[in-house]
Amino acid sequence: MINFKPFKSTYLCWFLAMNFILISCAIKTNVKDLPIEIPNVYAEKLILKTGSERTHLYLRLLKGKNIAIVGNQTSIIERNIKQEVGSNKQNEIHLVDSLLSLGIKVKKVFAPEHGFRGKHDAGETIKDGFDTKTGLPVISLYGENKKPSADQLKNIDVVIFDIQDVGARFYTYISSLHYVMEACAELEITVILLDRPNPNGHYIDGPVLEFEHKSFVGMHKVPVVYGMTIGEYGQMINGEKWLENGIQCDLTVIPLQGYTHKTEYSLPVKSSPNLPNDKSINLYPSLCFFEGTNVSVGRGTEMQFQIVGNPELGLKPYNFEFTPKPNEGAKYPKHNGEICYGYDLRKEKKLNRIELKWLIDFYESHKNYSKEKQFFTIFFTKLAGTKKLQQQIEQGLLEQEIRKTWENDLEEFKIIRGKYLLYE
Structure with a gap:
């Protein structure tokens, strides 16, 4: 009969040594470096919590x-409440x-x-x-x-x-x-x-x-x-x-x-009355410039910051029309009760940059169709944070030319930003 005691002793030492190595590695390892098959304790840490x-x-x-x-x-605060069918419990x-x-x-x-x-x-x-x-x-x-x-x-x-x-x-x-x-x-x-x-x-x-x-x-x-x-x-x-x-x-x-x-991240509740959904939030940085012009961004509709239009331009060359009326968050909407002609952007792909094409397009149309009224208001400069953007559009610069003028300032900001990041 073979004596297994030496083997048992050797196996025990090997097992303890390997566990010590694994524990030591785990202490030094970031969650991002873990293998794909993550233990539950780490998987829980990856659940998004505010x-x-x-x-x-x-x-x-x-x-x-x-x-x-x-x-x-x-x-x-989101709560983990099991919701029964027909239950009115809030989570x-x-x-x-x-x-x-x-x-x-x-x-x-x-x-x-x-x-x-x-x-x-x-x-x-x-x-x-x-x-x-x-x-x-x-x-x-x-x-x-x-x-x-x-x-x-x-x-x-x-x-x-x-x-x-x-x-x-x-x-x-x-x-x-x-x-x-x-x-x-x-x-x-x-x-x-x-x-x-x-x-x-x-x-x-x-x-x-x-x-x-x-x-x-x-x-x-x-x-x-x-x-x-x-x-x-x-x-x-x-x-x-x-x-x-x-x-x-x-x-x-x-x-x-x-x-x-x-x-x-999809917001569980509206962040403000006129940002009703994910699409409006994604379009907001590009469309908010219109708040400093004579173009409506859909306040007074249920499509806020997803549509743009103006009553003076006529349907051509545009493909969409809407009529702002008072509602929650817009008691006195721009162009109240007037038919506005413009664009429906609800099916626009997700933006990964600010888009100026709609702003430039409306400005060019305004020059051709409405020479008596001003396109920009004094609020536009406050929104842009500079007079240059309005001047560049009025001078007829192309979008890529305008974007080029932002590059140095953006790089300087990214250096400052990097000092305060908490997340990758």
């Missing part, structure tokens, strides 16, 4: 403190409701453009009030002041910022973030920023803002599309000392899980 959903990372920072929240209808809860249910001392809410529930028109003044569900005071950051005052932040220990951004410079939530950080820095109040994916985070494009054209629709020297999450952007505001007098905020970013800048 900062607000990662409560274990920030609840301990809130215990026993007075909290203010800067939020709106997008400040939600999401608002951040405010979640924190209150956990015994966190939420004292007030600050509301940005469009209000706490996201129902107000673009540019509409938001008034202070109270949340009908919780009774919490709601203070407007789009009314008399866009920056919280010292009195409004009295006795607040921590401000939580949780708002969905769409990655375009003229979307005003990043301007609200700037002013909140600035106010908190001045008063030595901590800001906790719950990060969210950027649905336009897959590219960087457009003219970089010139400081002489700084406004609430463009406060920083960044391109129209900057390719950063709002958490990364907040770190850039802080790190580049863009706050007043170069002060810096005590900022904590709760990062996303399972996210890269190439991750496709």
Whole structure:
């Protein structure tokens, strides 16, 4: 009979040695370097979760403190609730409701453009009030002041910022973030920023803002599309000392899980009344320039930022018509009640850059069909962040020629951007 004891001993040593090697390698290995057949423990880490959903990372920072929240209808936490057929259970809860249910001392809410529930028109003044569900005071950051005052932040220990951004410079939530950080820095109040994916985070494009054209629709020297999450952007505001007098905020970013800048993300709720779906969000950086012209982008329809048109041009050479009428988010739409002729872009392929072709096309048509009225308004320069774009279009430059003038500024921005990235 063969004695197996030596073999058993050898096998045991080999088994222990191999396990030690595997454990050591695992400690040093990034998730991205793991083989395709990933164990469940790593697969779970690849599930996309917003900062607000990662409560274990920030609840301990809130215990026993007075909290203010800067939020709106997008400040939600997805919950894993098994839905039965015919059940009315919601699989999401608002951040405010979640924190209150956990015994966190939420004292007030600050509301940005469009209000706490996201129902107000673009540019509409938001008034202070109270949340009908919780009774919490709601203070407007789009009314008399866009920056919280010292009195409004009295006795607040921590401000939580949780708002969905769409990655375009003229979307005003990043301007609200700037002013909140600035106010908190001045008063030595901590800001906790719950990060969210950027649905336009897959590219960087457009003219970089010139400081002489700084406004609430463009406060920083960044391109129209900057390719950063709002958490990364907040770190850039802080790190580049863009706050007043170069002060810096005590900022904590709760990062996303399972996210890269190439991750496709479909918003669970509308980020604002006139961005109803993924297509409108993707077209928004290209079509928002029309807000500074006499062309409608579909406000007053159910196809906002997916169609463009003007009543003065006639159907030819265009292939689509629509009539704006008052609706939620557009009480007084441009060209209200008039038939507008233009393009339906709902089937346009996903954009990976800013497209100027529609803007140039409408400008050229306007020159031929409507010589009495102005095409551009003064708002166009604020949106573009420079006078050059309007001048280039008026001079008849081709799109590729215009894009060429952006290149150096974009490369300089990418260097700055790289310092603050949290994700690949």
